[in-house]
Amino acid sequence: MKLELKDTPGQLLGALKPISDIGGNIITIIHQRDQTTAENTLTVDIVLELPEKKLDALIDALRERGCGVIRVGKERLLQKQSLIMIGHLMHTDLTDTVDRIDQTGFAEVSELHMVMPAIDEPSTAKITIRAISPEDMLHAVRILREVAAQKDILILEPLGGAE
Amino acid sequence: MRIAIIGFGAVGQGLARVLADTGFTVTAVADSRSACINKDGLDLPEVLARKEESGLCGSAGIGIADILSSGAFDILVEVSPTNAETGEPALSTIRSALAMGKHVVTSNKGPIACAYHELKALADINGVMLGYEATVAGAVPIVSGLRHGLAGNTVRSLHGILNGTCNYILTRMRDEGLTYPQALQEARDLGYAEADPTYDVKGIDAAIKLVILANTLLGMDIRLSDVDITGIDSITLEALSLAESEGATIRLIGEILPERNQVRVSPRVIPLDHPLVVDGTLNAISVCCDLAGPVTFIGKGAGPYPTASAILADLNFIRDSYDRGA
Numbered sequence: 001m002k003l004e005l006k007d008t009p010g011q012l013l014g015a016l017k018p019i020s021d022i023g024g025n026i027i028t029i030i031h032q033r034d035q036t037t038a039e040n041t042l043t044v045d046i047v048l049e050l051p052e053k054k055l056d057a058l059i060d061a062l063r064e065r066g067c068g069v070i071r072v073g074k075e076r077l078l079q080k081q082s083l084i085m086i087g088h089l090m091h092t093d094l095t096d097t098v099d100r101i102d103q104t105g106f107a108e109v110s111e112l113h114m115v116m117p118a119i120d121e122p123s124t125a126k127i128t129i130r131a132i133s134p135e136d137m138l139h140a141v142r143i144l145r146e147v148a149a150q151k152d153i154l155i156l157e158p159l160g161g162a163e
Numbered sequence: 164m165r166i167a168i169i170g171f172g173a174v175g176q177g178l179a180r181v182l183a184d185t186g187f188t189v190t191a192v193a194d195s196r197s198a199c200i201n202k203d204g205l206d207l208p209e210v211l212a213r214k215e216e217s218g219l220c221g222s223a224g225i226g227i228a229d230i231l232s233s234g235a236f237d238i239l240v241e242v243s244p245t246n247a248e249t250g251e252p253a254l255s256t257i258r259s260a261l262a263m264g265k266h267v268v269t270s271n272k273g274p275i276a277c278a279y280h281e282l283k284a285l286a287d288i289n290g291v292m293l294g295y296e297a298t299v300a301g302a303v304p305i306v307s308g309l310r311h312g313l314a315g316n317t318v319r320s321l322h323g324i325l326n327g328t329c330n331y332i333l334t335r336m337r338d339e340g341l342t343y344p345q346a347l348q349e350a351r352d353l354g355y356a357e358a359d360p361t362y363d364v365k366g367i368d369a370a371i372k373l374v375i376l377a378n379t380l381l382g383m384d385i386r387l388s389d390v391d392i393t394g395i396d397s398i399t400l401e402a403l404s405l406a407e408s409e410g411a412t413i414r415l416i417g418e419i420l421p422e423r424n425q426v427r428v429s430p431r432v433i434p435l436d437h438p439l440v441v442d443g444t445l446n447a448i449s450v451c452c453d454l455a456g457p458v459t460f461i462g463k464g465a466g467p468y469p470t471a472s473a474i475l476a477d478l479n480f481i482r483d484s485y486d487r488g489a
Binding site for chain 2: 082083084086087113115117122123124125126154156157158159160
């Protein structure tokens with residue numbers, strides 16, 4: 001989110017406190033002092049993770065402290081994990097395989113990179129899944145494993161889990 | 164202390180060579196078709212020479228039953244080949260020796276994977292030890308490492324490269340661009356893979372080792388059929404390239420997550436800088452503990468001398484614990 005603060009000491013610290021109070025996790029802060037505006041305010045870009053449904057409460061808390069919230073960009077699917085699939089991916093209805101993840105509402109296939117060396121030979125693909133939470137990612141991977149078992153596709157999971 | 168060696172293949176013979184200078188006396192040796200017993204100690208170079216010439220370590224007329232009934236040993240060392248389904252005939256031999264009040268040291272995965280809890284109880288009742296360091300990851304001291312070195316820790320997860328044959332094949336596919344059949348053939352030519360490699364490449368060998376670790380050190384009670392097993396025989400070169408493009412590779416990983424009661428063996432995508440990415444036939448085990456954090460063990464997982472090293476460690480532990488002042 002992009003915040004507008006008064007250019008006086010302690011303003012940034014004051015703006016960060018409501019975020020931690022509400023259980024948010026700050027990932028990055030971009031604070032450029034030379035971009036002050038005519039009204040002697042400055043803008044700060046903050047990337048943060050928030051618990052579900054806490055965004056409105058945070059915006060209210062910031063406004064009470066006199067911080068203007070200029071813009072909020074939402075990224076719902078924060079978890080990302082890539083897996084490798086080996087098998088007859090096209091002939092076992094790849095669209096259906098992808099749909100089973102997309103239909104969940106909590107996870108989506110965001111990337112697919114497929115290599116098909118020869119007709120009738122197994123193809124290999126890297127599939128990238130995005131999901132809302134780590135639990136959702138585990139659930140999505142479990143669904144993919146079930147689909148793969150039905151279609152005789154080998155799934156290679158990463159060691160170390162989601163990013 | 165007096166030792167009886169049951170099984171006289173590569174491991175048994177390697178052990179016999181190593182034991183010559185250790186102060187242990189070998190009083191009996193048996194292979195699958197013969198045996199020899201001398202209550203005062205066998206002449207090991209002579210037994211080794213006879214085995215090499217004739218294929219038999221002793222006389223065809225006697226066998227394991229005669230060694231057991233002679234009682235002329237303090238520790239039975241069971242190093243015959245693994246039977247993953249029943250653990251037999253080694254399981255019966257070990258049971259008899261423990262019931263007689265004899266210590267047992269084994270490299271045989273079958274009896275430990277199939278009946279550890281029963282054998283341990285039998286050993287405890289009879290006041291003797293059951294050593295099995297050599298059953299998992301050869302020379303790597305994972306059993307004593309977890310039981311003694313990391314005592315008091317709770318293991319949150321265990322991941323391991325537990326099959327040297329699979330690790331060799333996957334290393335060669337990555338490094339040289341060999342296909343799976345080419346890498347398997349090379350492993351056979353070098354003696355790293357059996358003529359029938361099913362047991363290794365399908366992940367069964369690694370799964371048996373996980374069963375041993377889970378049941379004997381992580382407080383679980385599982386069988387081989389509880390392990391979710393996937394082998395490496397359908398891994399493509401394209402899969403290795405896709406992994407490589409993300410700075411990763413593919414290795415057969417055994418995984419135990421005690422809190423989720425999850426035990427599985429499967430090829431996994433693993434970052435190249437991960438401590439478990441070891442080359443060739445090496446074995447590696449990483450445990451994540453509540454107090455110690457991550458700890459990784461790496462070493463030779465097979466071969467007569469690495470295996471003899473693990474057996475000798477158990478033998479020395481028994482001697483230090485039970486033979487003070489003798």
